[in-house]
Amino acid sequence: MTETAPRPTLEAVAARAGVSRATVSRVVNGGDGVREPLVERVRRAVEELGYVPNQAARSLVTRRHDAVAVVVAEPETRVFADPFFALQLRGISKELTAHDNQLVLLLTEGRDDHARVGRYLAGGHVDGALVFSLHLDDPLPGLIQRAGVPTVFGGRPGWSDGTTDVVYVDSDNRGGAREAVRHLVGLGRSRVAHITGPLDQTSAADRLDGYKDVLGDADPRLVVRGDFTPAGGERAMRELLDTFPDVDAVFAANDLTASGALRVLRERGRRVPEDVAVIGFDDMLPVADQTDPPLTTVRQDIEEMGRLMARLLLGGLDPEDAGAAPAGVVLPTTLVRRASA
Secondary structure, eight states: OOOOOOOOOOHHHHHTTTSSHHHHHHTTTTOOOOOOOHHHHHHHHHHHHHHHHHHHHHHHHHSSSSSEEESSSOHHHHTTOHHHHHHHHHHHHHHHTTTTTTEEEEEOSSHHHHHHHHHHHHHTTSSEEESSSOOEEEEOHHHHHHTOOOOEEEOOOOOOSSSOOOOEEEEHHHHHHHHHHHHHHHHHHHHHEEOOTTTTSHHHHHHHHHHHHOTTTSOOGEEEEEOOOOOHHHHHHHHHHHTTTTEEEEESSHHHHHHHHHHHHHHOOOOOTTOOOOEEEEEHHHHHTTTTSOOOEEOOHHHHHHHHHHHHHHHHTTTTTTTEEEEOOOOOOOOEEEOOO
């Protein structure tokens, strides 16, 4: 067996720098009251010795863990198959890494997982939580509130528990949907359908509202429920074509739904966009740029949403910035025109 060299201690750093142990502790843990020349000597000694602070001891001093829980209210089969989550997690990870914080990923498969996540957050393992993909009946908001953990939500909150100071980041789902439907109407399409997302999520409900803002008098059967997946888009498109063979446009609630709809249109011999124009939502390039034809879609900056969620949380943890975060941030959307509409 290879012998492991002992880890450098605070005392060793203090001896190398020619200062007291208390001075080293203050510098390492970000405390004040140490003159800059001494700070430089301590930092140089830390680098020369390869000293790594003991996180548990450091947490006792700073009351910070430099770790953030990212809670996704979806099963792992959905999270690892949908590029939306990869983009949002990448934005979160970049921001946390830039501030030397660790990301702790927590997924929820069922009710037992909700209880587990609630216990973990209440256990003092992390400084805060970033939570997204919530459903209206999800118990997580209540569990998080009881845990007393600073939290930023991804998406407009849809629960009604009287809480008014919730911090969240969202996109202009309703406005983006309106722009998409107006574009289809402007192309001269007269029978415009909408395949929704799961309507127990505010993003899907807002996109449906945007569709209704433009086509409030449309036949209700032109709205078919989907679930933000390609399979859901396929099922809904088959139902639409069976009910309305003359449908000439589809606004899909996300790009994955649109990709499923495009497959069914191709199977049924419908040309896109000549016979049926199709618009999605998200502008996830792994999807929108590779559909046949390339997908016209509403772009939301998913990665930036993740970064902003992390930025707001970390800023709220800073005593100097506490209370400065806005209750909700809504990012703009834009229509990206490609070949499908």
